[in-house]
Amino acid sequence: MRILIAEDEKSLADIVKKGLKEEGYTVDVAYNGEDGLFMAENEPSDIIILDIMLPVIDGMTILKKIRKAGIKTPVLMLTAKDTVMDKVSGLDSGADDYLTKPFFFEELLARIRALLRRNSGVKTSIIEIGDLIIDTASHEVIRGGRVISLSAKEYALLEYMAINRNKMLGRTTLTEHLYDQDFDLDSNVIDVFINRIRNKIDRGFDKKLIHTIRGAGYMLKG
Amino acid sequence: MLSSIKAKIIIFYLMVLFLSLSVLGIFLYLGLGKIVHDSIDSSLLSRAKALAMLINEDNNETEFKFSDDVMWEYNSPKSKSFFQIRRPDGTAMEKSASLGDSELPFQTGKNQTSFETILLNNKPVRLINFHLHNLVIQCAEDIKDQTNLLKNYRIVLSLSILSIMIISASGGFIIARKALTPVKEISETIDRISESNLSERVTGKNIPSELKGLAASFNRTFDSLEKAFNRQKQFTADASHELRTPLSVILSQSEIALRKERAVEEYRNALAAVTEAAKMMSQIVQKLLTLARLSSDKVELNIEDINICKTIHEAVKLLNPLAEQKGISINISGNEQPVIRGDRAVLLELFTNLIDNAVKYNTPHGKIDISIRKEMDFIVTEIKDTGIGIHEGDLDKVFDRFYRVDKSRSRESGGIGLGLSICEEIVKLHGGRIEIKSKVGEGTNVTVYLKGIKDVT
Numbered sequence: 001m002r003i004l005i006a007e008d009e010k011s012l013a014d015i016v017k018k019g020l021k022e023e024g025y026t027v028d029v030a031y032n033g034e035d036g037l038f039m040a041e042n043e044p045s046d047i048i049i050l051d052i053m054l055p056v057i058d059g060m061t062i063l064k065k066i067r068k069a070g071i072k073t074p075v076l077m078l079t080a081k082d083t084v085m086d087k088v089s090g091l092d093s094g095a096d097d098y099l100t101k102p103f104f105f106e107e108l109l110a111r112i113r114a115l116l117r118r119n120s121g122v123k124t125s126i127i128e129i130g131d132l133i134i135d136t137a138s139h140e141v142i143r144g145g146r147v148i149s150l151s152a153k154e155y156a157l158l159e160y161m162a163i164n165r166n167k168m169l170g171r172t173t174l175t176e177h178l179y180d181q182d183f184d185l186d187s188n189v190i191d192v193f194i195n196r197i198r199n200k201i202d203r204g205f206d207k208k209l210i211h212t213i214r215g216a217g218y219m220l221k222g
Numbered sequence: 223m224l225s226s227i228k229a230k231i232i233i234f235y236l237m238v239l240f241l242s243l244s245v246l247g248i249f250l251y252l253g254l255g256k257i258v259h260d261s262i263d264s265s266l267l268s269r270a271k272a273l274a275m276l277i278n279e280d281n282n283e284t285e286f287k288f289s290d291d292v293m294w295e296y297n298s299p300k301s302k303s304f305f306q307i308r309r310p311d312g313t314a315m316e317k318s319a320s321l322g323d324s325e326l327p328f329q330t331g332k333n334q335t336s337f338e339t340i341l342l343n344n345k346p347v348r349l350i351n352f353h354l355h356n357l358v359i360q361c362a363e364d365i366k367d368q369t370n371l372l373k374n375y376r377i378v379l380s381l382s383i384l385s386i387m388i389i390s391a392s393g394g395f396i397i398a399r400k401a402l403t404p405v406k407e408i409s410e411t412i413d414r415i416s417e418s419n420l421s422e423r424v425t426g427k428n429i430p431s432e433l434k435g436l437a438a439s440f441n442r443t444f445d446s447l448e449k450a451f452n453r454q455k456q457f458t459a460d461a462s463h464e465l466r467t468p469l470s471v472i473l474s475q476s477e478i479a480l481r482k483e484r485a486v487e488e489y490r491n492a493l494a495a496v497t498e499a500a501k502m503m504s505q506i507v508q509k510l511l512t513l514a515r516l517s518s519d520k521v522e523l524n525i526e527d528i529n530i531c532k533t534i535h536e537a538v539k540l541l542n543p544l545a546e547q548k549g550i551s552i553n554i555s556g557n558e559q560p561v562i563r564g565d566r567a568v569l570l571e572l573f574t575n576l577i578d579n580a581v582k583y584n585t586p587h588g589k590i591d592i593s594i595r596k597e598m599d600f601i602v603t604e605i606k607d608t609g610i611g612i613h614e615g616d617l618d619k620v621f622d623r624f625y626r627v628d629k630s631r632s633r634e635s636g637g638i639g640l641g642l643s644i645c646e647e648i649v650k651l652h653g654g655r656i657e658i659k660s661k662v663g664e665g666t667n668v669t670v671y672l673k674g675i676k677d678v679t
Contacts, residue, residue, distance in 0.1 A: 011495060012471045019478035053463070080466040081459070102469035105477040 001116060001160055002026040002177045004045040006036030006062065007078065008054050016049070019105050024139070024156035025112075028180045033057030040066045044176045045073050047115055049108075052079040052090065060093055067094035074115040078103070113137060120163040127162045130222035132201060132209055134162050141201070148200050153178065157193050158201070161210075161220035170217040194218055227405075228398045235394050240387060247379040254375055258368045262348050263337050270335075270352035270361040273305060277357065284357070286316055296320050302364035304347070310358055326360045339365070404429050408437055420448040460624040464506050464638060468499035475499070502638075509640040513623070516568070516647035523565040523651070525675050530560050530569075530601050531594055537573035538592070541581055549587040552577070556594035560601040562674030564652050572648040573603070575641045576668050580607035583666070600654060600671040611662040620658060621646045651675065 003025050007013040010031055017027040028043055030036035033054035040048055040062060048066075052059035063075055074096040079086065082100040090098055096118070097111050113125060113136050125137040133142040139155050141148045150158060160177055161169060174190045175183070194210065202208045211219045276292060278285040286307075295303050296318035306317035306326045310333070314325065326349060327340055335352050342362065346369045352359040411424045423444065424437040479492035515521055531554075538552050545552055580590045588608040595602050612620065619625045624639040642658075649656045653673035660666040 009467045009471070011499065012467060012474065015471060015474045015478060015495065019474060019481070022478070022481065080463040082462075083459075101466035102473050105474050105481075 001046045001156060002028070002044065002180070003112065004028045004030065004036070004039055004043060004048045006030040006033070006040070006048065006054060006059065007051040008032055009051075016105070016108070020109075020112075022152070023109060024152035024159075026156070026178050026180050033059065033062055037062045037065060039181070040071065040073070041069060043181055044173075046119075046177060047112055048073050048075045049078050049112075050075050050095070052077060052081060052086070060090065063090075063093045063095060074119055076108075076111060076115060078108075110137070116163060122163065127159075127165075128222075129162060129165055129209060129220060130207060131205075132162075132222070134159060143201050144205065150197070150200060154193060154197050154200070157190075158197055158220075161218065165220045165222070168213050168217055168219050174217070190218075228395070228402055231398045232391060232394045236387060236391055239390050240383070243383045243386060247383055251372070251376055251379060255372055258372060259348070262363060262365055262368065263350070266337070266348060266350040266361045266363060267335075267352070269303070269305070270350050270359045273307070273359050273361065274352065274354055274357075277307070277354070277359075279355070279357070284315065293318075302366075304342070304360075304362040304364075306360045308358045308360065310353070310356060315357075326362055328358070328360065404433050408433065408440065412440060415444060417451070420444065420451055457623050461506070461510055464624060465503055468502045468506075471499040472496050472503075506638050506640075509638060509644065512571070513640060513644050513647060516644065516651060521651065523568065523675065525563055525565060527561050528564045528566055528569055530562060530603065530672065531556065531558070533566065533569050534573050534577075534592060534594065534603065537570055537577050540574055541577050544578075545581045545590070548581065548584065550581055550584050550590060552590045552592065554592045554594070558594065558596055560594065560596055562601055562652070562672055564672070564675055568648050568651070572645050572670070575645050576605050576670070579641060580605055580609065580666070580668075583607065584609040588665075597671075599673055601673075603670045603672070605668045605670075606665065607667075608665045611664055611666055612658075612660040613662055614660075617658060617660060621656075645670075 001024075003020055005013050005016055005020075005027060007016070007029070008031055013029045013031060017029050020027045028039055028045070030039050034056040036050065036054060036059075037057055039045075050059045050063060054062070059077065059079070063077075066073070066075075075094065076097045076099060077090045077095040078099050078101065079090070080101045087098050096115055099108060099111060117123070117125070117136070125135060127134045127136065131144050133140075135141075136159060139150075139159075141150055141155065141158065156178055157174065160174070171190045178190075178193075194212075198208075198210050202210055209220055209222065211221055213219060272292070273288075276287050276289075278287060290297075295301055296305060297320065299320060299322055301318075301320035304318050304321045304326060306321065306328075307315045308328055309315065310330065312328050312330045317325065324343055326342070328351070332351065333353055335350065338349050338351075340347050340349055340362075342364075346365050347362045348365045349360060349362040352361065407428060408424050411422065415422050423441045429437050475492045475495045479489060534554060538554065542552070577590065577592070584590065584607050590608075591604075591606040593604045593606075595604075616625075621642050622639075623643045626639040646656055649670055649672065652675055654671040656671070657669045658666065659669075
């Protein structure tokens with residue numbers, strides 16, 4: 001899952017980025033509105049965390065512009081303004097959720113999960129694919145009653161595939177959603193991770209969940 | 223009730239009305255009375271004269287030639303006309319039958335014809351004493367009817383005045399109420415205006431021209447109230463905004479640090495970041511308190527004679543290490559030793575803030591020129607830097623609270639956008655003003671005019 005943070009307070013953006021990365025998310029940061037708008041328009045983000053008071057271009061303008069451009073990425077407004085009117089105008093401009101500063105990091109995580117779920121049509125934090133159970137809140141993965149331990153990156157890849165299950169996902173798509181903009185896209189790193197996950201969740205089971213689509217990519221299917 | 227304008231108007235108006243009606247009534251009553259009495263008197267006089275013509279006096283022989291023709295009106299006991307003829311010494315000689323046993327009263331010693339009103343058998347009677355050579359002809363007439371007429375006239379007049387008063391009072395009440403309706407409307411509008419709808423104004427076509435001025439001044443008052451209130455609201459919002467961001471940093475840093483076991487180095491970094499954010503918060507709170515203290519009415523100052531030159535030297539001394547780091551030279555000119563009444567700590571804060579800005583936003587190895595001079599009542603301090611300057615569009619906003627010309631730039635140098643607001647308050651407190659001129663790329667020129675605090679004795 002790739003998250004774009006547009007926040008001008010560097011110390012805040014950096015610590016949130018660190019926290020989110022530790023949760024297995026891929027994070028890009030824009031410290032001003034101009035960069036924020038550019039990245040929102042050009043980087044494939046799964047969620048945009050947008051501060052309203054941004055230098056150069058303010059958050060509300062960015063939101064209106066990307067919605068006008070047809071970008072449907074869920075946007076979580078993050079701001080120090082807390083009047084009802086601010087919330088209403090934010091939501092009316094196309095924001096999907098609203099969080100006021102100061103916020104609890106746990107709450108930010110829960111809201112991110114909720115937004116990702118809402119976008120994928122999953123109603124709870126638990127995704128079930130056959131006998132594979134993924135708890136997106138605790139990052140616990142169970143298959144056939146057995147707890148499977150995954151690294152953060154492995155988990156992120158599995159969760160992304162689970163949310164987009166039954167869909168063919170190309171290597172580029174997977175790389176884009178798992179690595180930030182500084183990552184060199186020319187890489188077989190996805191194949192390596194897919195193999196690791198396969199070993200952990202498919203080995204020893206008759207029914208394979210991860211399918212390779214030759215020349216195109218991968219699919220998680222129950 | 224009596225204090226209401228309505229009651230006052232009505233009472234005053236009724237008093238004036240009562241007074242004028244009473245004067246009119248008295249005149250009318252006296253006028254009618256005079257007409258009535260005059261006509262009686264003239265009829266009595268002609269009767270007396272008629273009787274006199276019937277008296278023959280020869281050689282002390284008095285003969286009354288009263289024919290029945292003349293006497294018919296005096297003869298009946300029920301007649302309302304009377305006469306009696308006396309000698310000037312009062313001796314009764316002849317009287318009319320209508321008098322019966324009674325006599326008309328007579329006072330000796332008067333030699334002139336006189337009129338009087340007397341009571342004869344408890345009836346009001348008008349009497350004339352008509353003097354001839356050695357006779358007095360007294361003629362009298364019952365004036366009960368005339369007296370009754372006047373009495374009735376008095377009653378009618380009083381009742382008329384009373385009813386006019388009642389009608390006028392109710393009319394006046396209605397008029398006063400109607401006249402005061404716009405005032406009531408204005409007061410209702412003002413009642414409605416509260417914290418939540420300060421933007422409402424006294425408007426409407428119903429406002430008469432006399433009250434337009436009042437409405438306008440109310441509106442002006444509310445305009446400035448609303449402005450002050452909005453400024454306060456904006457300030458509170460800005461203050462909370464400024465505090466929320468470092469608070470978010472503290473929360474996120476500590477929460478994330480605690481999410482799992484970490485290396486000591488990581489904890490140290492998190493704590494350092496928390497400390498940094500907390501420092502920022504404490505700085506904001508400190509400045510906010512200073513600002514609140516300065517702009518409150520009850521600011522406590524320690525007023526004494528301050529040598530401005532000395533204060534500026536102190537401020538420069540405090541900032542010299544910072545200036546030296548950037549290779550900036552500070553030069554103070556002005557030979558005068560101007561003294562004003564003021565608070566030393568507060569003035570030191572003023573100059574420290576201004577020189578600090580001049581250092582912060584200066585170019586490396588730049589210059590700061592400070593000149594002090596006297597100009598009329600003011601002590602003028604000019605602080606000129608060779609710094610980056612401020613855009614013209616930002617110049618009028620630099621004194622706004624939390625206004626930062628360039629957010630990212632000031633954050634790095636630790637500004638929170640309150641310094642110049644504080645300076646402005648300090649200058650105002652010392653009866654002066656502060657002016658700022660700037661050119662991008664050339665530098666900024668801040669001029670402070672100080673008059674000093676007037677001692678209250």
